[in-house]
Amino acid sequence: MAATVASSHSFGGGLHPLQAxxxxxxxxxxxxxxxxxxQPQLHPCMLNAHHSNSQHxxxxxxxxQPPQQNNNNNDTGGGFEMATRKPQLSDFHRIRTLGTGTFARVVLVRPANGTEIDRQKVYALKILRKTEVIRLKQIDHVRHERQILKDITGHPFITSLQASFADRDFLYLLLDYIPGGxxxxxxxxxxxxxxxxxxxxxxxxxxxxxxxxxxxxxxxxxxxxxxxxxxxxxxxxxxxxxxxxxxxxxxxxxxxxxxxxxxxxxxxxxxxxxxxxxxxxxxxxxxxxxxxxxxxxxxxxxxxxxxxxxxxxxxxxxxxxxxxxxxxxxxxxxxxxxxxxxxxxxxxxxxxxxxxxxxxxxxxxxxxxxxxQKRHKGPIIPHLSHPGDASCFDVYPEQDVNSETYTEEMFEKYEKYFEDF
Incomplete structure (x- = not known):
């Protein structure tokens, strides 16, 4: 598929007399x-994608921005059912990577436990490395993203946050999987x-x-x-x-x-x-x-x-x-x-x-x-064979090349900003 965005476009006409x-x-x-x-090109499921020409x-x-604290400590943002505790990474079986970025990776997952029906569900799990979030000064943006997604979950045309959680090194946003690309x-x-x-x-x-x-x-x-x-x-x-x-x-x-x-x-x-x-x-x-x-x-x-x-x-x-x-x-x-x-x-x-x-x-x-009410289907229907079909997305390496340690010093200084995950 040829990219339609050229490096420049000129349609003539004069400029407004504004000083630049x-x-x-x-x-x-x-x-x-x-x-x-x-950031490099990321998969669409919550990553920072970019428009591209042939050189991407x-x-x-x-x-x-400087980080701002928020005292909201709600456990989950949406509909993922964890009756007695927050989810953790071991609750999910990893299927494949959907996209990677400087400090985030999105993977397609399904529940590892539960009923057979539960195990047929699929989600997009956004994984954010704390060390990179800190290094790139993205603490506020990550916190805003989590809180706003929690507040707006359920709109028919917005991705839904099912849950958020964290461990020592990573932050996690569990999102609905949108298969069409x-x-x-x-x-x-x-x-x-x-x-x-x-x-x-x-x-x-x-x-x-x-x-x-x-x-x-x-x-x-x-x-x-x-x-x-x-x-x-x-x-x-x-x-x-x-x-x-x-x-x-x-x-x-x-x-x-x-x-x-x-x-x-x-x-x-x-x-x-x-x-x-x-x-x-x-x-x-x-x-x-x-x-x-x-x-x-x-x-x-x-x-x-x-x-x-x-x-x-x-x-x-x-x-x-x-x-x-x-x-x-x-x-x-x-x-x-x-x-x-x-x-x-x-x-x-x-x-x-x-x-x-x-x-x-x-x-x-x-x-x-x-x-x-979405009474009519869209003009483009993605070709999908099953709910977990990931054919609309590129194949990415599964290995995370960044393994910087989240040190005790970093923990003492920054962990307070991640507590509400």
Missing amino acids: KGLLAAAQQRQQQQQAQS QHRRHDSS ELFTYLRKYRRFDEEMARFYAAEIVLVLEYLHEKQGGIAYRDMKPENLLLDADGHIKLVDFGFAKRLGYKDDQHPVETYTLCGTPEYLAPEVIQNKGHTTAVDWWALGILIYEFLTGYPPFYHNNPLEIYRQIVEKPVLFPASPEISEEAKDIIRSFCTVDRSMRLGNMSGGAARVKAHLWFKGVDWDAVE
């Missing part, structure tokens, strides 16, 4: 600080989606953002991209990888608290993130506009091998549409409405929130109750 010098200086400084944190170039960048893989295969397909997936994403922003106290997801959207057996999306998600809360009834962490994937970053002006849940609506554009064309509107050039394009250039493929005026309008630099005028972030998104002409005729 300060932006680029700040971005260069951040990039130097972050190079050690760049990274799209994910982050800046560190990344939506990005199918986008590469199809080269682009027609508008009906794009609308189907976008509608499900709208419901996810409505839930996170308006029903869960202002959770900003902050890493929307096709690599983080998996397909279930019926072709519906499941949003995964909440490592950059953050519950912002609200200053008042309408205005979420701002945050300043530079995190996400370059092609999908909103201008206010790049300019370090403080950002809110509005960044997710910008990213949805970029995502719809990519669905319809096969590539994002802002792209370059150098992330700094991507940042410059986002700040200075409007979204421009190619002559081919033909895109409807309604689709162009919703993309422009999402990708509005002034976030106070950005669709989804204006008064009315997600309700105004649903009322947009591009979504005319969509039965939102039917979408939420």
Whole structure:
């Protein structure tokens, strides 16, 4: 399957007269600080995947935050039944690795004990090495991911946390297994989606953002991209990888608290993130506009091998549409409405929130109750032979090459941050 994202795209047109010098200086400084944190391509089940061209170039960048303690000590996050104790690694039989990263590995597992029916169930177990979480300054992100997944488990279009636990060296997140693979893989295969397909997936994403922003106290997801959207057996999306998600809360009834962490994937970053002006849940609506554009064309509107050039394009250039493929005026309008630099005028972030998104002409005729209830199968049905089929995922080495010891000194200093696992 040929990748549809080229190293650069030029559609002509002039630049907005915005000054990028300060932006680029700040971005260069951040990039130097972050190079050690760049991660290789990871499996979609909760790992930090990246968009790629033929050279598999990274799209994910982050800046560190100091750890913050949380006194919530709930044992489990979801539906895995351990009546008298927390789960432990020996409760599961390891089937195969689904993906690996700098400090995490996801493996397909099934219960080692229980009834025959129990042993037929499969899960995705995310394993995080404590030493690497500490070294890469990811303590806060890992803790946020676990807590947010615990709070939102059960939504039809979001991965579900079944349990969390820990041992001396590792943290574990037990998640539902989503067998269909990344939506990005199918986008590469199809080269682009027609508008009906794009609308189907976008509608499900709208419901996810409505839930996170308006029903869960202002959770900003902050890493929307096709690599983080998996397909279930019926072709519906499941949003995964909440490592950059953050519950912002609200200053008042309408205005979420701002945050300043530079995190996400370059092609999908909103201008206010790049300019370090403080950002809110509005960044997710910008990213949805970029995502719809990519669905319809096969590539994002802002792209370059150098992330700094991507940042410059986002700040200075409007979204421009190619002559081919033909895109409807309604689709162009919703993309422009999402990708509005002034976030106070950005669709989804204006008064009315997600309700105004649903009322947009591009979504005319969509039965939102039917979408939420998944009454219709998706336009792409993964080819699966059984519930534990992992054929949609690449084969990875089973050996963990990193074996740095979690020392007594590290235990004394950092274990308090992992107690609620």
